[in-house]
Amino acid sequence: MFKVGFGYDSHRFDEKRKLILGGIEITDKFGLAGHSDADVLLHALIDALLGSVGSGDIGSHFPDNKPEYKNISSLELLKDVVDKIEAKKYVINNCDLVVVSEIPKLEPFRKKIVNSISSNLGIKADRINFKATTNEKMGFVGRREGMTAYAVVSVLEERLWEFFNWLDREGSNYDVSQRYNDSRPNNN
Numbered sequence: 001m002f003k004v005g006f007g008y009d010s011h012r013f014d015e016k017r018k019l020i021l022g023g024i025e026i027t028d029k030f031g032l033a034g035h036s037d038a039d040v041l042l043h044a045l046i047d048a049l050l051g052s053v054g055s056g057d058i059g060s061h062f063p064d065n066k067p068e069y070k071n072i073s074s075l076e077l078l079k080d081v082v083d084k085i086e087a088k089k090y091v092i093n094n095c096d097l098v099v100v101s102e103i104p105k106l107e108p109f110r111k112k113i114v115n116s117i118s119s120n121l122g123i124k125a126d127r128i129n130f131k132a133t134t135n136e137k138m139g140f141v142g143r144r145e146g147m148t149a150y151a152v153v154s155v156l157e158e159r160l161w162e163f164f165n166w167l168d169r170e171g172s173n174y175d176v177s178q179r180y181n182d183s184r185p186n187n188n
């Protein structure tokens with residue numbers, strides 16, 4: 001089985017906190033309000049991962065009224081979710097991530113964020129795409145009240161993942177359509 005998941009999150013700015021995105025400290029001049037470290041990017045990613053395997057959402061797994069999650073690094077929550085995906089015998093194939101905010105400029109942090117997520121998901125960096133955009137001064141993001149993040153992930157059942165890896169090893173000469181057409185009746 002091949003599945004996709006989608007996640008969205010938003011947090012209000014809080015000038016007394018540090019800004020953490022993808023597990024990386026971006027600045028200590030301002031951050032985001034929240035029960036945990038308020039890593040809006042990881043929260044969107046976690047929701048997408050949970051969604052892909054039909055496991056609900058971040059709020060049901062890590063309630064924001066529980067003291068054990070107060071100021072917790074969202075990398076710890078992510079680790080827990082990666083374990084859940086593995087327990088369900090799925091492999092994370094790729095993810096596409098977007099942060100929408102007027103400030104700060106995130107392009108200089110793109111590589112760091114991708115590498116952090118790559119090592120925490122245990123997948124190659126080229127399977128992670130990170131984008132940052134503004135909201136063209138419109139709405140609450142445009143008024144610099146907070147930031148939002150979106151994430152899409154795809155996951156593959158472990159045995160399907162192994163099958164694709166095997167196909168890769170066989171090389172481009174291997175015609176998989178031929179193999180499956182062979183077994184059909186009335187095949188010319």
Ligand SMILES: [Zn+2]
Nearest residue numbers: 009038040043
């Ligand atoms: Zn959040």
